[in-house]
Amino acid sequence: MSNVVIDQYAVIGNPIEHSKSPIIHGMFAQQTEDAMSYDTILSPIDEFAATVAEFQQQGGKGLNVTVPFKEQAWELADELSDYAQAAGAVNTLVFKEDGSIYGANTDGIGLIRDLTANYNIELQDKRVLLLGAGGAAKGVVQPLLEQKIKCLIIANRTKERAETLAADFTPFATNLGAEIRGGSYNDLREQGQFDLIINATAASLQGIMPPMPESCLYEKSDCYDLMYGNRPTAFEYWCEDNGAALVANGLGMLVEQAAESYFIWRGRQPDTKSVLNSFLAGVS
Numbered sequence: 679m680s681n682v683v684i685d686q687y688a689v690i691g692n693p694i695e696h697s698k699s700p701i702i703h704g705m706f707a708q709q710t711e712d713a714m715s716y717d718t719i720l721s722p723i724d725e726f727a728a729t730v731a732e733f734q735q736q737g738g739k740g741l742n743v744t745v746p747f748k749e750q751a752w753e754l755a756d757e758l759s760d761y762a763q764a765a766g767a768v769n770t771l772v773f774k775e776d777g778s779i780y781g782a783n784t785d786g787i788g789l790i791r792d793l794t795a796n797y798n799i800e801l802q803d804k805r806v807l808l809l810g811a812g813g814a815a816k817g818v819v820q821p822l823l824e825q826k827i828k829c830l831i832i833a834n835r836t837k838e839r840a841e842t843l844a845a846d847f848t849p850f851a852t853n854l855g856a857e858i859r860g861g862s863y864n865d866l867r868e869q870g871q872f873d874l875i876i877n878a879t880a881a882s883l884q885g886i887m888p889p890m891p892e893s894c895l896y897e898k899s900d901c902y903d904l905m906y907g908n909r910p911t912a913f914e915y916w917c918e919d920n921g922a923a924l925v926a927n928g929l930g931m932l933v934e935q936a937a938e939s940y941f942i943w944r945g946r947q948p949d950t951k952s953v954l955n956s957f958l959a960g961v962s
């Protein structure tokens with residue numbers, strides 16, 4: 679009897695023990711009766727490249743990359759997808775037969791699929807507000823603009839970061855007929871109401887609501903926190919209390935970005951609804 683060789687995948691980060699990715703990919707593999715393993719790898723903070731190389735040498739086929747290594751993964755990749763190039767960050771690595779490394783970023787597609795397919799939100803011609811201008815925000819700008827939104831306003835505590843991020847994407851937005859601008863939270867007082875408000879700040883990790891003026895929100899605003907936790911975030915509570923139409927967090931985005939990574943690795947699109955439903959029913 680010959681040994682069955684199982685393709686190996688993992689998620690690498692620091693910390694990593696609370697990652698839901700092994701459960702998600704385990705469910706995808708089960709659905710498709712796919713022979714693959716998916717583990718967690720805790721990489722020492724200053725040994726990311728060496729830890730990746732070791733996994734690759736052991737025959738690993740691909741990695742998901744999470745905090746704080748997405749920028750380092752971008753640098754490590756020999757070839758990048760368009761979204762990875764634009765985001766300056768990689769969350770999916772593919773180890774090719776010739777030994778080279780392909781880097782993709784599926785976070786933005788994950789967000790768009792969650793908004794449009796799971797929540798049935800129509801993005802075309804919408805006014806969108808993005809809170810934050812760090813790595814998480816940068817990863818969703820291009821995919822949002824591609825949905826033909828009317829305008830994207832980026833607000834950040836450090837105003838200059840928002841202005842730079844908006845300036846970086848101005849040619850891309852202009853080509854699509856969209857407006858893009860960056861500024862401070864205070865500047866939002868003159869910006870009116872938004873159809874979609876996305877929290878891409880790390881404030882939720884600190885239990886803090888970013889200082890967004892109430893005037894941004896009206897009864898038709900959909901509000902989405904890229905973070906998720908066991909309890910609603912401060913942003914979710916605030917939006918709920920202030921009468922948002924919809925309040926959601928990044929659990930669906932997590933499942934959708936995983937599905938896109940799975941597709942890149944395995945060439946098959948898994949069913950995400952059943953996985954999301956399992957989480958909502960209490961799998962953790």
Ligand code: ATR
Nearest residue numbers: 810811812813814815835836839879880881886888
């Ligand atoms: P990530 O990769 O998670 O985006 P990051 O690049 O460090 O991490 O960016 C964190 C983002 O959250 C930034 O936009 C940051 O604002 P600054 O650029 O001014 O630092 C934002 N942020 C963090 N804590 C915040 C808080 N308490 N209130 C508002 N914004 C906050």
